[in-house]
Amino acid sequence: MVNMGLSEELDVFGNPLQISKQPSAIIFAVTSANHNNTRRNPLPLYQRAMMIQDFSRELNIPSFVIPIDDIGQSPNFASYTIKKIEVETELMIKLTPENTIVLCSTPVANLYLELGFKVLPVEKVPGSADSFFAKLPWEELESIVLKHKQSKQNLDPACIRLWKDYGLFEKVDMLFSDSLIGDDGDLTESRDYNTYVREMDEIAELKFQETIPFLKPGRIGDIGCAVGSWIKLVCQDPKYTESDFYGVEIARHLYHICEQRKENGEFQNPNVFFLRKNAVSGLVYPRLSMNAIHTSSLTHEIESYGDRSQLLAFIKNRFEELVYGGVWINRDVVGPEDKETEVYVWMEEDSSTNQGLGPGKYVSFKEYLESLSTKQRFFQFQQDFRKEEGYVLRTSSILVDGIEYHRMKLKDICEYISKKDYTDNWKSEMHESFCFWSFDEWKEQLESIGFKISPNSHAYRNEWLVKNRYEGKIKLFLASIPNPKQTADLIPFDFPVTHMLMLAEK
Missing domain, CATH: 3.40.50.620 (HUPs)
Structure with missing residues (x-):
């Protein structure tokens, strides 16, 4: 076409172009x-x-x-x-x-x-x-992934050269085989990133203060670094002037913010690098290369959007990446030790401004949720929580001294109270499981891979959440006998742990 002109070429309608002049560029x-x-x-x-x-x-x-x-x-x-x-x-x-x-x-x-x-x-x-006449580019890409014998024969030699030199056939195989990441490279398509970014910045100081005493200088990785806020704070500490920082973020929107912040000069240490990679499917750092790896609010997302095998693979990959004496600092939510225990729950119901209206009667789903009392919102949660994953949250109700209580597993009410106020990202949060492992179960899994758990590791309760989100909204009780009647006593049960700081040493 380039050398012979365009006069006989047919346009999209099947008509000759009738252009004799050869292309100039x-x-x-x-x-x-x-x-x-x-x-x-x-x-x-x-x-x-x-x-x-x-x-x-x-x-x-x-x-x-x-x-x-x-x-x-x-x-x-x-x-x-x-x-x-x-x-x-x-x-x-x-x-x-x-x-x-x-x-x-x-x-x-x-x-x-x-x-x-x-x-x-x-x-x-x-x-x-x-x-x-031929496959479209995206069909060729799928053929490569499916390893059709003749798929590479349709590629130009220039394409094959680059794909071989850079190992791209293997990379694309990995992308298509990963069930955790969507077509656009994100964990979830329902997250409001404007709200999410603001929340990440607001808690960055808390994450920094909680983790900095245990961080080791050298090559430091932050997997799931969001917008780089934690790295930015660590860079300001003179102890880490000679350290190299490697932030990893799979969400495209957040990765671009990291790059923009670096371009803006927001990181005091020039040796800050960001990678857009999936830390679940394989290693993101070379084996035996990292002195410290930090993750925050990430491991529960792997369990929630992927599956248990992917979480276990993630843990093993971090072990492989650390040098001997290195530490993986994992800050995340955690389930209570007695999470299968059945508890009785009182929920307030006087704050409702909803007049029996469904979500369609409100400007937004957020506005609808915020019109509901704690009890009403629980029923919406029961309907939505991990519905796509097939989870069924079972409850029963009972009257004790004329007051209604709802009987359920401790882990289920913990899931609700940890999410009930996320009205901005409700649909996204409904996929997320916080209480799949207790602190002791986390320790067992890490030790089985070869980690040694530092005695500074601990589970704790976020008292701000208790004071501002739980008290006055929820009360927990245990029954004095296994199946109480109306006259049975209910014993107050304190809110359990919500978070953990796990220091896994190699």
Whole structure:
């Protein structure tokens, strides 16, 4: 096409272009250029650009690689791309229907047609039929993952060279086999990241003060670093001036914030590096390379969004990465030791402003939740909690001296009280399990892999939560006999532990 002209080429409608003039340049618009390490876009921009430039050497005309960042589903995507190309080339290239032919096989072609551009269909057969000469790029990618014998034969030599040199076939296999991460590389699609980022910054000082006495200088990793707030605080401590910091974050939105903060100069130590990697599927650091690894509020997410085997693999990977004498500092929620014990729960019901209205009668689900009393919100929780995972929260009610109590397992009421006030991220929180292991069960699992648990490790109760979220809303009781009647005594039961600081040494 490049060497022979375009006069006989058929456009997307099956009509000859009738353009005898040969192309003077080719522009490769690399869409979703700000995405990488996802199933849709496994390669970063620089590797895609390397392949294109390698491939373009055979074309004998100038070629330009232009990054187009993702703007989501937009009817203005075509016009945005044209403007982005103009800006990225410092106004050197201005594309118009008079000087440009667009190559596209997807429905995005319609957006360019609306702007007056002529479109060549590439893989698509010209005309109205929905048929194709060859696989679309995403189908080729899936074929590679499925290891079809002939899949690599369809790839250009420039593609094969780069994929082999950088071990990308193995990387893509890993991305597609990982059930924990979605197509866009996030744990959950229902999280409000604006709220989440604010919460992470607000508790960063607490995490720092709690963990800094046990942190060892050297190569320090922070897995699930969110927006880098913990690393930022540690960098301010003179003891760690000579240390190197490696933050790992899989969520694309948070990773970009980390990179922006680094560019803004927010980290006092210049040796701060961020990686967008999945710490569940394999090692994120070389074996025997890290003096300290920090995780906070992460391990429960692996259990919640993945499964037990993935959590155990995560623990083993951290053991492999640490040097002998290194420490994994894991700060997270934890279940009570007697979590299977049945308790009787009183819940307040006078704060309700709901007049029997369902969620659809409110501006937002958050507003609906906040109209409910503690007891009413519990019933919504019972309906929603890990519903997609098949969990059933069983309760029964009983009257004692005319007061209603609800009987359930201690772990179930602990799950509720730990989440009842997360009205901003309710749908996301409903997937998360906090009480799957007690502190002693955590110790057993870590010791079975080879860790030694520091005596400074401990489970504790967040007293701020007790004072501000639990008291006056919930009361816990044990029965004086196994199956109390109306006249039976109920013995007050204190709120159990909520969090742990686990110091696992190698």
